[in-house]
Amino acid sequence: xxxxxxxxxxxxxxxxxxxxxxxxxxxxxxxxxxxxxxxxxxxxxxxxxxxxxxxxxxxxxxxxxxxxxxxxxxxxxxxxxxxxxxxxxxxxxxxxxxxxxxxxxxxxxxxxxxxxxxxxxxxxxxxxxxxxxxxxxxxxxxxxxxxxxxxxxxxxxxxxxxxxxxxxxxxxxxxxxxxxxxxxxxxxxxxxxxxxxxxxxxxxxxxxxxxxxxxxxxxxxxxxxxxxxxxxxxxxxxxxxxxxxxxxxxxxxxxxxxxxxxxxxxxxxxxxxxxxxxxxxxxxxxxxxxxxxxxxxxxxxxxxxxxxxxxxxxxxxxxxxxxxxxxxxxxxxxxxxxxxxxxxxxxxxxxxxxxxxxxxxxxxxxxxxxxxxxxxxxxxxxxxxxxxxxxxxxxxxxxxxxxxxxxxxxxxxxxxxxxxxxxxxxxxxxxxxxxxxxxxxxxxxxxxxxxxxxxxxxxxxxxxxxxxxxxxxxx
Amino acid sequence: xxxxxxxxxxxxxxxxxxxxxxxxxxxxxxxxxxxxxxxxxxxxxxxxxxxxxxxxxxxxxxxxxxxxxxxxxxxxxxxxxxxxxxxxxxxxxxxxxxxxxxxxxxxxxxxxxxxxxxxxxxxxxxxxxxxxxxxxxxxxxxxxxxxxxxxxxxxxxxxxxxxxxxxxxxxxxxxxxxxxxxxxxxxxxxxxxxxxxxxxxxxxxxxxxxxxxxxxxxxxxxxxxxxxxxxxxxxxxxxxxxxxxxxxxxxxxxxxxxxxxxxxxxxxxxxxxxxxxxxxxxxxxxxxxxxxxxxxxxxxxxxxxxxxxxxxxxxxxxxxxxxxxxxxxxxxxxxxxxxxxxxxxxxxxxxxxxxxxxxxxxxxxxxxxxxxxxxxxxxxxxxxxxxxxxxxxxxxxxxxxxxxxxxxxxxxxxxxxxxxxxxxxxxxxxxxxxxxxxxxxxxxxxxxxxxxxxxxxxxxxxxxxxxxxxxxxxx
Numbered sequence: 001x002x003x004x005x006x007x008x009x010x011x012x013x014x015x016x017x018x019x020x021x022x023x024x025x026x027x028x029x030x031x032x033x034x035x036x037x038x039x040x041x042x043x044x045x046x047x048x049x050x051x052x053x054x055x056x057x058x059x060x061x062x063x064x065x066x067x068x069x070x071x072x073x074x075x076x077x078x079x080x081x082x083x084x085x086x087x088x089x090x091x092x093x094x095x096x097x098x099x100x101x102x103x104x105x106x107x108x109x110x111x112x113x114x115x116x117x118x119x120x121x122x123x124x125x126x127x128x129x130x131x132x133x134x135x136x137x138x139x140x141x142x143x144x145x146x147x148x149x150x151x152x153x154x155x156x157x158x159x160x161x162x163x164x165x166x167x168x169x170x171x172x173x174x175x176x177x178x179x180x181x182x183x184x185x186x187x188x189x190x191x192x193x194x195x196x197x198x199x200x201x202x203x204x205x206x207x208x209x210x211x212x213x214x215x216x217x218x219x220x221x222x223x224x225x226x227x228x229x230x231x232x233x234x235x236x237x238x239x240x241x242x243x244x245x246x247x248x249x250x251x252x253x254x255x256x257x258x259x260x261x262x263x264x265x266x267x268x269x270x271x272x273x274x275x276x277x278x279x280x281x282x283x284x285x286x287x288x289x290x291x292x293x294x295x296x297x298x299x300x301x302x303x304x305x306x307x308x309x310x311x312x313x314x315x316x317x318x319x320x321x322x323x324x325x326x327x328x329x330x331x332x333x334x335x336x337x338x339x340x341x342x343x344x345x346x347x348x349x350x351x352x353x354x355x356x357x358x359x360x361x362x363x364x365x366x367x368x369x370x371x372x373x374x375x376x377x378x379x380x381x382x383x384x385x386x387x388x389x390x391x392x393x394x395x396x397x398x399x400x401x402x403x404x405x406x407x408x409x410x411x412x413x414x415x416x417x418x419x420x421x422x423x424x425x426x427x428x429x430x431x432x433x434x435x436x437x438x439x440x441x442x443x444x445x446x447x448x449x450x451x452x453x454x455x456x457x458x459x460x461x462x463x464x465x466x467x468x469x470x471x472x473x474x475x
Numbered sequence: 476x477x478x479x480x481x482x483x484x485x486x487x488x489x490x491x492x493x494x495x496x497x498x499x500x501x502x503x504x505x506x507x508x509x510x511x512x513x514x515x516x517x518x519x520x521x522x523x524x525x526x527x528x529x530x531x532x533x534x535x536x537x538x539x540x541x542x543x544x545x546x547x548x549x550x551x552x553x554x555x556x557x558x559x560x561x562x563x564x565x566x567x568x569x570x571x572x573x574x575x576x577x578x579x580x581x582x583x584x585x586x587x588x589x590x591x592x593x594x595x596x597x598x599x600x601x602x603x604x605x606x607x608x609x610x611x612x613x614x615x616x617x618x619x620x621x622x623x624x625x626x627x628x629x630x631x632x633x634x635x636x637x638x639x640x641x642x643x644x645x646x647x648x649x650x651x652x653x654x655x656x657x658x659x660x661x662x663x664x665x666x667x668x669x670x671x672x673x674x675x676x677x678x679x680x681x682x683x684x685x686x687x688x689x690x691x692x693x694x695x696x697x698x699x700x701x702x703x704x705x706x707x708x709x710x711x712x713x714x715x716x717x718x719x720x721x722x723x724x725x726x727x728x729x730x731x732x733x734x735x736x737x738x739x740x741x742x743x744x745x746x747x748x749x750x751x752x753x754x755x756x757x758x759x760x761x762x763x764x765x766x767x768x769x770x771x772x773x774x775x776x777x778x779x780x781x782x783x784x785x786x787x788x789x790x791x792x793x794x795x796x797x798x799x800x801x802x803x804x805x806x807x808x809x810x811x812x813x814x815x816x817x818x819x820x821x822x823x824x825x826x827x828x829x830x831x832x833x834x835x836x837x838x839x840x841x842x843x844x845x846x847x848x849x850x851x852x853x854x855x856x857x858x859x860x861x862x863x864x865x866x867x868x869x870x871x872x873x874x875x876x877x878x879x880x881x882x883x884x885x886x887x888x889x890x891x892x893x894x895x896x897x898x899x900x901x902x903x904x905x906x907x908x909x910x911x912x913x914x915x916x917x918x919x920x921x922x923x924x925x926x927x928x929x930x931x932x933x934x935x936x937x938x939x940x941x942x943x944x945x946x947x948x949x950x
Binding site: 035134361364411 | 566886
């Protein structure tokens with residue numbers, strides 16, 4: 001938890017944001033409750049709702065809050081514990097003292113929150129809430145407001161009777177620009193991610209079970225932070241972008257894609273990807289593709305600075321990859337022609353990067369377009385070019401990932417071939433020799449600064465193909 | 476996943492169980508869906524519903540099934556993947572082939588499941604379902620059946636319009652007795668638990684942060700199995716039974732309670748507790764209490780055999796603990812008199828153990844009393860004696876925990892003193908010297924066999940106070 005002033009300032013900022021959008025009524029915030037694994041009471045490790053954490057700081061289940069947009073009154077709701085709780089959970093600070101820690105003088109039991117919301121609804125006041133990520137909050141918001149349970153997830157003007165677009169836009173405007181205290185935590189998360197990935201690289205030895213490495217990596221995140229910031233991707237089938245099975249044995253000659261990050265104890269994320277040769281040495285064919293991706297990563301970083309849009313960096317990266325693939329004769333023809341046709345999407349069907357903060361895809365549940373696109377920016381319609389999550393004009397305080405990749409996805413190649421999607425630019429004959437290649441992705445976390453950008457964390461993970469081989473030879 | 480015959484036999488057994496209870500209509504099973512951590516799409520590690528796993532074996536989200544109790548027809552519901560899924564998740568087997576793997580010939584898309592349930596409701600057929608653990612399934616069942624979302628969690632005769640008591644009793648009757656293939660998996664989970672606890676003991680050195688040890692322990696569970704079978708309890712405040720904060724530094728002179736277990740990749744649990752002296756050596760005061768608990772654990776194990784009720788073993792353990800505490804002059808008077816008054820509950824406010832299987836508290840969401848108590852057994856009303864989760868007459872194939880403990884909980888002692896709950900049996904004067912003691916718990920996992928019991932796992936964790944000191948001195 002940060003100093004109480006941080007939360008006081010954020011809530012003050014939110015009032016200003018909402019006023020600037022002409023919003024009235026109340027803004028209500030539901031914290032998360034425990035989420036059962038296999039039965040209620042046997043819960044996943046608690047993760048607070050990120051927006052609740054941002055404005056109200058309390059990192060415990062069963063809390064809620066109301067901010068009155070007209071009177072600026074605020075109240076934190078939660079229940080004090082009884083003797084049964086003390087036996088099982090130990091003595092706990094009061095809700096009042098928790099409120100004091102975040103600069104909120106008014107506190108009340110949770111039942112009063114339900115009353116406050118239903119009273120606001122009954123009085124016809126606009127009730128602003130964010131689209132709930134968790135099913136419990138979806139169910140609860142629907143019950144409290146009388147809005148259909150699907151509609152509470154739908155963002156639009158508050159008057160439309162769903163999640164509040166005014167509140168979504170206000171929150172996005174604030175959370176997109178990271179404060180100094182947040183950047184410190186992001187650097188810590190990046191350091192945990194560094195050690196997590198170091199464990200992965202050291203574990204990448206022929207004969208080792210993938211799951212064995214994942215466990216060691218995730219152990220680091222629990223020892224030093226909250227845990228993984230998302231489900232670890234560690235796979236020799238790197239062409240599958242989000243591969244979560246880990247039952248294979250590390251096999252010489254293959255490539256191992258490791259896309260993983262850590263969440264700090266204060267709930268800030270990191271997200272790195274490295275790709276290792278399972279034998280410790282790249283083959284020529286692997287190195288050719290690897291070096292294109294590695295240079296694309298560096299190239300994108302060099303372009304990252306205030307004033308540029310991340311769309312431009314994404315598009316420049318697509319060009320860079322196509323030029324590299326053309327040099328290998330995997331695509332043929334004029335890069336300027338194939339670029340707007342989305343040919344890069346066959347090889348990189350995802351975006352260059354996304355916003356990152358308390359959420360590894362920051363605020364994704366508020367709506368990818370609200371978060372990643374300015375009002376005058378439209379999504380590109382094609383695979384790859386259109387999969388960019390963060391297109392906005394860069395500003396100091398933005399935190400984004402830089403994660404180009406090249407993949408050879410047999411099912412997708414076959415589909416393009418069948419449907420002629422490539423317009424003749426793809427050399428399928430040569431590509432046939434890459435069906436067992438897998439994929440390569442290389443990702444760093446980047447802070448936009450006043451005059452450029454810096455990578456997060458105290459150390460950069462080795463990334464040059466020669467450095468990877470050197471360090472693997474020593475480990 | 477087991478051989479298909481295992482699931483075929485279980486579903487056949489369930490039909491027989493339901494028929495023996497005169498049940499008609501359909502039994503419906505909802506698998507779990509992904510559960511968001513901070514936003515939808517960033518999910519906790521998937522955990523299938525245990526009952527779904529038991530009868531339908533499929534360890535993936537978005538599956539459901541129907542078993543027709545009248546026609547014995549069955550159908551597995553799930554969706555095949557499209558090209559977008561292949562890019563992100565890789566090629567997947569068809570739902571039909573997944574059905575074949577569990578001996579279920581009929582499969583259909585998930586939308587047909589919703590239709591099947593609403594059709595059964597519309598036709599007035601009894602629809603049997605288990606109380607849903609997850610909020611999504613609670614919401615979905617309520618939508619499909621038209622039953623209020625609170626009522627779908629309430630167990631009673633199916634005619635009462637809630638979760639089906641007939642189905643609950645049938646499932647409990649089957650899952651309580653572990654099959655050979657399940658016992659093998661429980662032994663594996665116990666072995667992972669062994670290595671997890673070995674990591675804990677080795678990590679218990681002055682100056683180490685508790686969280687550091689927890690991470691290393693949990694890393695073992697992810698490397699070798701699904702993960703922890705419940706949130707790891709590792710605390711120098713052992714008097715707090717379920718302490719989940721890990722921010723303290725290991726401090727000489729204190730005791731470290733470690734209550735943790737692993738879940739195998741096939742989703743069977745282990746659950747062990749050991750208590751370590753942080754300096755590597757017990758003080759005399761610590762050893763006196765430790766040895767009582769250790770002997771109570773051995774004593775309970777010796778009493779565990781078919782024909783005895785676990786209530787009797789629990790009660791015998793309460794007596795054993797009181798005798799030990801009397802020898803230390805912490806309680807005074809006739810043990811036979813204080814025993815039925817629940818005086819042991821001040822020191823051990825929990826039960827001797829619980830059923831264990833796919834769930835660490837097996838089937839707890841079906842209702843603790845349905846699972847742990849026969850119809851002619853009533854819960855004791857007092858703290859401690861009444862907190863036993865498993866009271867049944869033991870049968871071969873039962874898997875239970877043996878976990879006596881002694882705790883000194885200042886808030887509880889003060890309450891008893893204030894309210895005279897101890898009826899004069901407690902020596903508060905001597906007890907005042909134990910307010911900073913903490914607590915001790917020692918737990919093994921036990922299988923009831925044909926002629927007695929055996930502890931699960933290939934090795935028993937060191938437990939004798941002298942063995943603990945010896946092994947800690949070497950590590």
